[in-house]
Structures are given as C-alpha cells and as structure tokens.
Amino acid sequence: MTTHAVRLESAGAAVTVASAEQAVTDWSARYFGPWWKAAEVPPQGVCAGPLVVAEVDPGRYADESLAVTQAPHRSVVYAKAQTLLSEDSAAGVIRAVSPDQALAYRSEPQAGSLMVFGCDTEPVATATARLAREVMRGALLRDGWAVLHASAVVSEGRTVLTLGGKGAGKTTTAFALAAKRGIGLLANDRVFVRPNDRGGVDVLPWPSAAALGLGLLDALGWFDICRERLEAGEALHPTQDGRVTEAILAGRREPLWNGSREMKTQVFPDQFPSWFGVPLATEGEAAVLVFPRIEAGAAPAEEDIVRGLKDADFMSGKTEDRYPDIFGLLGVDGGGTAEARHEVAHRLAELPHHSVVLGHDVAANADFLAKLTGCA
Structure with a gap:
C-alpha cells in the first residue's frame, strides 16, 4: 500500500503525518504550509520522530470503537465532541472514540x-491535522515555549503583538496591518513565545483557520473575493456554518448571528496568500504590544490608559477546554511551564x-x- x-517543522520540533490517502496528507500540507514548513517526505522516512498515522477504514474504525466500549472507559468532551476514553496504563496505550464524528484514536505516548x-x-x-x-x-x-492569546504580524523580524479579551479587536488590528500594509501575518489568535538569549522574546505561529465576521470581511475588501471564489466552486474551511456561505453567495454583508453568537467565515491559512495576497510570516521577535478596543465611528487614536499583560493572556491547562490533553501528547501544562510564562511576561513588560481605540x-x-x- 502506498503511503x-x-x-512539519518549527524551531527544531517536528512531526510526520502519514496516510494511504493522499487527501489526508494534502490537508495537513495545506493547513500548516509555510507556517510550519510542511513538506512531503519519502514513505521510508516516516518512522523517524513523532508520527501521526491516519486510516480511512470503516472496518478498522469499528474494531477500535469496540475495543474502547468493551474496556473500562469514561466520557469526556474533546474538540466539542463527546468522546469515550479508555486507558491501559500497563500497555501504555490510550484509546478513544467519538461516535458522532465516527472517529477513533489510538495513542502510545x-x-x-x-x-x-x-x-x-x-x-x-x-x-x-488537529x-x-x-x-x-x-x-x-x-x-521552553509558552502559548499567548494574541494576534501577531511581522515586519522585518519585528513582531507586533495584539492582546485583549474576546471582541477587543485583536483580529481587526492584525488584519488591518496585513491587508492594507502587506505585513506578514503570523497568527490570528494564539502564538508560541519563548525567551531568547538576546534578552528578547521569540514568537512562532499557532496555525489555525481564522474566523472573520462578514462586516470585517467586507471592510477589508475581501467579501467580493470570497464570493467570486465560492461561485467558482472553491470552499472555505468546513467548520464554517452553511448559513455564512449562503449569505456570502447572496451578497449579504451585514453581521450574521445565531442567538448571541456571531457566525463568521472560516478561512484556511493558505487562503490568505492565495485569495487575499496576504503573506504568512514564520517567526519574529516581539517588539511592541497593542491593546485595542473598537468603537463605531471613532477615529483611530492612542488612549491614555495603562494596560499590561494579565495571567489570562496566557493559555494554561485550566483554560484549554477545547483540546484537553487526553492522549498524553504534551507532557507539561497546556500553555507551557509557569517559569516560561513568568519570564516571557517579565520581558514583554519592558517593551512599548x-x-x-x-x-x-x-x-x-x-x-x-x-x-x-x-x-510604516
């Protein structure tokens, strides 16, 4: 069977994705792209280092699912799906199944x-890919890296980190600079950060699809591009609600809501350069911190408000509720060690x-x- x-490589870390289905490996190559230097490798090299193997096989899924349900197991939520988890400590094997997604997993950490x-x-x-x-x-x-909740763009190695709570304007800030100034987009919502030997903080991307409201999509000048691409048969990320696709195709640019939650376009990382002409940056060094807020009708201006990093700006195992480490893949706290977060916070506090607004x-x-x- 052809494999x-x-x-994927970044800052000396690496993982290989292998599958008999090229569509599976193509997905990872597309998703991580230049951010994590995704590159095809010969099948004989797939055993070197950490390995994720994927099989599209209903029979194997059924066997693995049965193995979980016949063993002692517990129920958890992983990637928003109810997941049954069985751990065999003696054998060093963790099995899981998400019946609603028809996915089963076998981990040997x-x-x-x-x-x-x-x-x-x-x-x-x-x-x-996840x-x-x-x-x-x-x-x-x-x-020694930690995870910071921030958007980031990079200009000549200098990284602008934008911080704030949900809805503060992190995405608006990053994409304003990326779309209108051609500055490299490093991340939309999270970044990896680590103290370097120069007294600064290095920054790496956290690859992910980006969520953009229809109003922001229009303001960036990207709405018509999306509509044309969709009409031509291309697609945005599959996590996007179908009602968003329908709205774009119908030319409806106003924000779309599902109760109190705004439904947004979900853009693949590779669509930023290929659809919108926005370059992707692969690394940088923190140079300046921006704390925005958005106010309709306001002229952009600096405010006389002192703001700084908070504990909540860093991810930790307690705050990573979507992807808890049920497969034993991390080995440390989900946001990095307390020491790493403390040193990063100390150094970032010294930057402008x-x-x-x-x-x-x-x-x-x-x-x-x-x-x-x-x-500029």
Whole structure:
C-alpha cells in the first residue's frame, strides 16, 4: 500500500503525518504550509520522530470503537465532541472514540505514535491535522515555549503583538496591518513565545483557520473575493456554518448571528496568500504590544490608559477546554511551564505598550497602527 507523508517543522520540533490517502496528507500540507514548513517526505522516512498515522477504514474504525466500549472507559468532551476514553496504563496505550464524528484514536505516548481511524476522508483529515498540531505543541512546550492569546504580524523580524479579551479587536488590528500594509501575518489568535538569549522574546505561529465576521470581511475588501471564489466552486474551511456561505453567495454583508453568537467565515491559512495576497510570516521577535478596543465611528487614536499583560493572556491547562490533553501528547501544562510564562511576561513588560481605540475604517486603522508601531 502506498503511503503518503508530510513532515512539519518549527524551531527544531517536528512531526510526520502519514496516510494511504493522499487527501489526508494534502490537508495537513495545506493547513500548516509555510507556517510550519510542511513538506512531503519519502514513505521510508516516516518512522523517524513523532508520527501521526491516519486510516480511512470503516472496518478498522469499528474494531477500535469496540475495543474502547468493551474496556473500562469514561466520557469526556474533546474538540466539542463527546468522546469515550479508555486507558491501559500497563500497555501504555490510550484509546478513544467519538461516535458522532465516527472517529477513533489510538495513542502510545512513550512511542511517539498516534493513529486516527474513520469512515470518511474529510473528518479523518481534519482530526489528523488537529492532532499533529497537538504533537507539535507538546514538543514546543517541552522545549521552553509558552502559548499567548494574541494576534501577531511581522515586519522585518519585528513582531507586533495584539492582546485583549474576546471582541477587543485583536483580529481587526492584525488584519488591518496585513491587508492594507502587506505585513506578514503570523497568527490570528494564539502564538508560541519563548525567551531568547538576546534578552528578547521569540514568537512562532499557532496555525489555525481564522474566523472573520462578514462586516470585517467586507471592510477589508475581501467579501467580493470570497464570493467570486465560492461561485467558482472553491470552499472555505468546513467548520464554517452553511448559513455564512449562503449569505456570502447572496451578497449579504451585514453581521450574521445565531442567538448571541456571531457566525463568521472560516478561512484556511493558505487562503490568505492565495485569495487575499496576504503573506504568512514564520517567526519574529516581539517588539511592541497593542491593546485595542473598537468603537463605531471613532477615529483611530492612542488612549491614555495603562494596560499590561494579565495571567489570562496566557493559555494554561485550566483554560484549554477545547483540546484537553487526553492522549498524553504534551507532557507539561497546556500553555507551557509557569517559569516560561513568568519570564516571557517579565520581558514583554519592558517593551512599548499602546492602548488604542479603532473605528471601522480599516485603511485609517492601518495607517495609524503602522505609524504607531514602527511598521510604516
């Protein structure tokens, strides 16, 4: 059986994704792309280092599912899905099954091996990419990196970190600079950070699909591009609600809500350069921190408010509720060690901090932010 393989690398950490289904490895290559230097490797090299193997095989899924349910198991929520988990400590094997997603898993943490089984290619491909990212996260965290909730853009190695709670404007800030100034996009919501030997903080991307509200999509000048691409038969990320796709195709640009939750476009990482002409950055060094807030009708301006990093700006095992470490992939706290977070916070506190108010004029925001942060 032909095996296809893709190797992901970042800051000395690496993981290989292998599958008989090329669509599965193509998905990881597309998802991680230049952010994690995704590259095809020969099948004979797939045993070196941590390995995620994916099989699209209903029979194997059924066997693995049965193995979980016949053993002592408990119920957890993983990736928003009810998941049954069985742990065999003596054998060093963790098995799990998510019946609603028709996905089963077999993890051997000590051997650096993880297998994903399913009945359909797309769910297997998305789960495989998600778990490959978790394997990489574990390797980076064990090497002294921590995870910071921030958007980030990079200009000539200088990284602008944007922080704040949900809805503060992290995405608006990053995409204003990326879309209107051509500055490299490093991350939309999370970044890896680590103290370096120069007294600064290195920053790496956390690859993920980006969620953009329809209003922001329009303000960035990307709405019509999305509509044309969708009309041509291309697709956005499958986690996107079908009602968002329908709204774009119908030309409806106003925000779309499901109760109190705004439904957003979900953009693949590779669509930023290929659809919108936004380059992706692979690394940088923190240079300036921005704390935005959005106010309709406001002219962009700096505010006389002192703001700094908080504990909540860092991820920890307590706050990582979507992807808890049920497969034993991390080996440390989900956001990095307390020591790493403390040292990063100490060094970032010494950088310039800017509290700003931004309006809905993306071009004006971009011009203001570029000058303020030295990216002009």
